[in-house]
Amino acid sequence: xxxxSWFNAVSLTLGFAFLYIPMLILIxxxxxxxxxxxxxxxxxxxxxxxxxxxxxxxxxxLNTLKVALLSSxxxxxxxxxxxxxxxxGGRFFGRTLFSGMIYAPLVMPEVxxxxxxxxxxxxxxxxxxxITIVLAHTTFSMCxxxxxVSSRLVTFDRSLEEAALDLGSTPFEAFRLVTLPIIAPxxxxxxxxxxxxxxxxxxIASFTAGPSSTTxxxxxxxxxxxGVSPEINALSTILISIVAVGVITTSLMSKRAIMRRQKEEQxxx
Amino acid sequence: xxxxxxxxxxxxxxLALFLVPFLIVLKISLSDIELAxxxxxxxxxxxxxWEGFTDWASQLDLENFWFLAEDSLYWKAYLSSLxxxxxxxxxxxxxxxxxxxxxTRAPDEWRPTLMMLVILxxxxxxxIRVYAWKAILSxxxxxxxxxxxxxxxxxxxxxxxxxxxVYIGIVYTYLPFMVLPIYAALERLDESLLEAAEDLxxxxxxxxxLVTFPMSKQGIIAGSFLVFIPAMGEFVIPxxxxxxxxxxIGKVLWEEFFSNRDWPVASAVAVILLLLLIIPIVLxxxxxxxxxxxxx
Numbered sequence: 001x002x003x004x005s006w007f008n009a010v011s012l013t014l015g016f017a018f019l020y021i022p023m024l025i026l027i028x029x030x031x032x033x034x035x036x037x038x039x040x041x042x043x044x045x046x047x048x049x050x051x052x053x054x055x056x057x058x059x060x061x062l063n064t065l066k067v068a069l070l071s072s073x074x075x076x077x078x079x080x081x082x083x084x085x086x087x088x089g090g091r092f093f094g095r096t097l098f099s100g101m102i103y104a105p106l107v108m109p110e111v112x113x114x115x116x117x118x119x120x121x122x123x124x125x126x127x128x129x130x131i132t133i134v135l136a137h138t139t140f141s142m143c144x145x146x147x148x149v150s151s152r153l154v155t156f157d158r159s160l161e162e163a164a165l166d167l168g169s170t171p172f173e174a175f176r177l178v179t180l181p182i183i184a185p186x187x188x189x190x191x192x193x194x195x196x197x198x199x200x201x202x203x204i205a206s207f208t209a210g211p212s213s214t215t216x217x218x219x220x221x222x223x224x225x226x227g228v229s230p231e232i233n234a235l236s237t238i239l240i241s242i243v244a245v246g247v248i249t250t251s252l253m254s255k256r257a258i259m260r261r262q263k264e265e266q267x268x269x
Numbered sequence: 270x271x272x273x274x275x276x277x278x279x280x281x282x283x284l285a286l287f288l289v290p291f292l293i294v295l296k297i298s299l300s301d302i303e304l305a306x307x308x309x310x311x312x313x314x315x316x317x318x319w320e321g322f323t324d325w326a327s328q329l330d331l332e333n334f335w336f337l338a339e340d341s342l343y344w345k346a347y348l349s350s351l352x353x354x355x356x357x358x359x360x361x362x363x364x365x366x367x368x369x370x371x372x373t374r375a376p377d378e379w380r381p382t383l384m385m386l387v388i389l390x391x392x393x394x395x396x397i398r399v400y401a402w403k404a405i406l407s408x409x410x411x412x413x414x415x416x417x418x419x420x421x422x423x424x425x426x427x428x429x430x431x432x433x434x435v436y437i438g439i440v441y442t443y444l445p446f447m448v449l450p451i452y453a454a455l456e457r458l459d460e461s462l463l464e465a466a467e468d469l470x471x472x473x474x475x476x477x478x479l480v481t482f483p484m485s486k487q488g489i490i491a492g493s494f495l496v497f498i499p500a501m502g503e504f505v506i507p508x509x510x511x512x513x514x515x516x517x518i519g520k521v522l523w524e525e526f527f528s529n530r531d532w533p534v535a536s537a538v539a540v541i542l543l544l545l546l547i548i549p550i551v552l553x554x555x556x557x558x559x560x561x562x563x564x565x
Binding site for chain 2: 004005007008009011012015016018019020022023025026029038039078079081082084085089092094098101102103104105107109110111112115116117119120123135136138139142146196199200202203206207217220221224225227228232233236239240243244246247248251255
């Protein structure tokens with residue numbers, strides 16, 4: 001077994017301390033009894049109570065969930081179609097433009113995406129509401145989904161699909177029964193990515209949200225712009241825990257899946 | 270026919286919600302303020318044929334761009350964004366490289382856990398991670414409490430609402446984007462090359478400098494673009510951690526739009542920002558393609 005040299009041990013420790021200490025401080029101070037966020041005044045869960053009594057936050061959280069569920073689902077369907085087209089579509093008119101439009105939103109500054117979508121919605125006379133946020137989120141997150149899915153499609157053995165077609169299934173059946181089950185993990189992680197991106201987005205949502213469709217990040221931003229708020233610490237703690245549980249579970253599940261596969265392979269031999 | 274449907278749905282979606290909005294931004298950047306707030310006056314009336322087009326085109330001008338060129342605020346904001354983005358990309362590289370390198374040197378059974386620890390912040394809300402620094406960096410914040418407690422400083426340091434806080438924020442939030450590509454590049458490195466270098470008399474450091482570092486170049490380039498490009502247009506970090514003196518173009522665009530309600534100038538700011546970013550974006554895509562070909 002390799003041993004870590006002191007240099008590597010130090011750089012890993014410092015690096016992960018840098019990544020995690022700010023979040024740990026946030027979590028610890030969400031249980032602070034005092035109003036001042038930087039002075040410890042005893043353990044208390046009162047800010048969680050305040051948070052759940054704050055209807056504006058609850059409304060915003062509900063809006064955020066609606067937007068995230070809808071936009072990530074649309075983005076997954078569109079992104080998978082786009083990935084399939086790019087990897088399998090062969091040559092078609094405007095292919096370069098199409099792949100450019102798929103990659104550009106990944107690196108586009110959010111302020112530009114947000115501004116341009118808002119100007120579009122105003123130009124076509126679409127009132128700003130949850131629907132406009134869903135449209136905006138679908139557009140940028142479908143590109144992420146398509147990158148995730150196409151990286152799986154590239155490594156996929158095409159002869160399996162061809163076998164299904166030879167055995168008499170229609171192209172759609174071949175996709176549903178052969179391709180989809182194989183690319184499913186990538187489609188699911190694409191959905192999760194789209195969901196998280198939507199939950200997290202402040203800038204694009206600020207441009208495209210109407211007064212009655214405030215989302216959680218917009219609410220958080222206006223609350224913390226001027227200072228630190230213990231309620232937001234409590235909210236952040238909840239959000240960080242959800243993500244942590246999700247990431248840890250999926251990584252444990254994938255580890256177990258790999259171990260199971262290795263065991264089956266050994267038994268097969 | 271079915272294939273046509275498969276291609277056309279995402280294609281039309283992106284045309285309508287990605288390309289067309291840009292054309293609108295471009296058009297508004299060329300309009301006057303009274304005309305650009307709805308109802309738009311310079312509408313393109315194609316029913317009048319060529320004359321309709323020339324009428325429309327004659328109403329467009331570069332006035333907003335002259336305005337940007339004349340007002341030093343915008344110049345300074347572009348230059349300062351460029352400086353902040355470059356410096357923070359270099360800082361992220363200096364912080365991120367040892368982490369990525371340490372991960373590849375760690376025992377094999379640690380790697381999935383280390384990988385998870387790098388990815389976890391990536392899934393955690395960006396806004397919350399930026400916000401976390403507010404309580405640490407403020408005047409009576411935890412960093413000042415700590416430093417004064419151990420007697421390093423007598424007076425609290427002013428870090429929050431300065432460019433220093435913006436640098437810390439960018440390095441912190443974009444660190445996973447730097448670590449992951451470098452780690453991917455280093456992981457592919459064949460260790461026997463290092464052994465060969467050491468057998469041939471290289472010191473550890475020379476072997477690193479002559480073998481490992483050049484082999485991780487692709488990862489460094491990819492990571493740097495992934496930090497530099499979004500940092501250029503960053504809004505949240507300067508808005509939460511920067512002060513009134515922090516000039517970043519993303520913030521200027523936001524204020525031009527939401528506070529000054531000057532849509533044509535906001536659009537012109539966006540057009541110039543995009544032009545500045547096209548070069549790094551194209552270089553980034555080239556690098557990605559090169560890497561993909563190398564993997565084949």
